[in-house]
Amino acid sequence: MKPPAKLPSRSAKTALDRIDLLILEALRQNGRITYQALSERVGLSARPCLERVRRLEQKGVIRGYTALVEPSALGHDIIALAGISMRDPSTGTRQRLERALTANPAVVELQVVNGEYDYTARIVAPTLAAYEALTEAFLADPGFGIGRIHTTFVLKTLKDFDGYPVADNRS
Template sequence: MKPPARPGRAVLDRIDLSILEALTASGRMTYQALSERVGLSPRPCLERVKRLEQKGVIRGYAALIDPTSVGHDIIALAGITMRDPSAAARQRLERALCAHPSIVELQVVNGENDYVARIVAPTLASYEALTEAFLADPGFGIGRIHTTFVLKTLKSFDGYPVGDSRE
């Protein structure tokens, strides 16, 4: 699976922002309830939502699941540094990381690491096996994986803020 392309900055009016705030708070809201909340009739509200989806502003809808409830007792933030920064090695590594179900988030970053990945695993041993497999494959060109284990989550990611970002 390829990471989503970054859409250009969308031009959003007050109603679009209200729709995004409402759906961020409750993605299961009916169009009727959404239209009442933002002050539109249902049909124009539906058309706006569809337009926001087509533009890639709304990328999808999902349930937010507690990781430990589904067996992910280990949550790690892994800084990955390339030994071989060639384009071919990067492409192979990025495809493999994006395709792996335990890697739930992946960012290309600057600084000491080339990537930061959020990785979930049922046990420490399974996390170690996963990282060892990536390190052992010379085709990926990984030089180092620096792991920070999450001990307690104080605030989980529940979506991006929608408010007026033009400030």
């Protein structure tokens, strides 16, 4: 999945019309839908529908397309939600840590947050020992400036993330 051309601004949100929202919802439900089927679903001919999808991609509203894969099928039997607190919140330390976390394939999601933690991360691992080794390596490196990692292990997923809701709240 390639990064967006540019991040959508608040004005990009207001620039979406009813047809754009229908396109986004259809693609969110089925990213493999053909342009012909998509155009029929949203009530446009194929060419204008394709042009709208390309415009949404260029604006960064559509960031990319992906398959949702079952983590355990890939050997990711451990899913952890980690709250990471910085001991040293200097800019250089944060940048080093952010580069290391985003480059690590086990870190599948990462946010900068406020409150008790500086970051929250979703981390996958094949075993508890592998997860422990990963977090110990991050904690042991003083260049990352981590003070604490608080881990909550996922026992069962009741609802997987399958995309952001698309709603027309302007009616």
